[in-house]
Amino acid sequence: MIVKPLLIVLFLALAACSSAPQKPEQPEDQQKTQESQPGTDSLASLPVNSRKFKIVKAAQDEWIFFGRQKVVIDGEEESIPHVGIWEDADASHSDRINQYWSAVGEYWLSGNDCNQPWSAAFIGWIMQAAGVSETLFPRAIAHQSYLNHFLANAHNPGAPLIPHTIQEYKPKPGDLICANRGEDAPTEAIEELPDTLKAKLHCDIVVETTGQTLQAIGGNVRNSVSKTILTLSPEGYLQFSSARPWLLIIENRLD
Helix, strand or coil: CEEECCEEECCCCCCCCCCCCCCCCCCCCCCCCCCCCCCEECHHHCCCCCHHHHHHHHHHHHHHHCCCEEEEEECCEEEEEECCCCCCCCHHHHHHHHHHHHHCCCCCCCCCCCCCCCHHHHHHHHHHHCCCCCCCCCCCCCHHHHHHHHHHCCCCCCCCEEEEECCCCCCCCCCEEEEECCCCCCCCCCCCCCCCCCCCEEEEEEEEEECCEEEEEEEEECCEEEEEEEECCCCCCCCCCCCCCEEEEEEECCC
């Protein structure tokens, strides 16, 4: 990891233990998750009893628990302006990763198993915490498993979770944004939905959009639960980049 003043340059890290940074002090002005600014789609814009609200709230609560780590995507580069608490920093956070793994049936894994990517387990735990049934959102240790379930129902108008390419749909709070990862990641955005996926993938939960800025929370992003902040196109669409090769958006139609 190369450290610059106020900037930690990173790659999308989805594995490998490292020496954890010191636990950051919690900011005095704790974020008010249910406040929003004009023109903002966020937790405050969702019906309080809806599953979308519960999904976004659960993701935000986990991000706060892990020290509010932030990842910023600026063109083709990523940085960490604020480092949070890492998966193996202490027993309480390692045990929290164990809860994520338990949601997908891997009861013996924890944050100390840093060579095991846990981003899909995090998504599964969030859905479980929000009361989304496994029939609607299959729990899985790999993102491709539940994404292939959604792709198989992509043309069902009554499906509650609908996949889209990044050019045809503008993401909103409660949606998933998904990217390829690994050496075989594509060099440009796909124009049509695939029938199935076999690649290594990563998904985040959209928690806020404001103008051309999107915020999304995901697990196992640089060894923590991180909030990724990125710039949308002038029209409000995800922009493909080599730093995060976005592939799909899963539209969340759950009430």
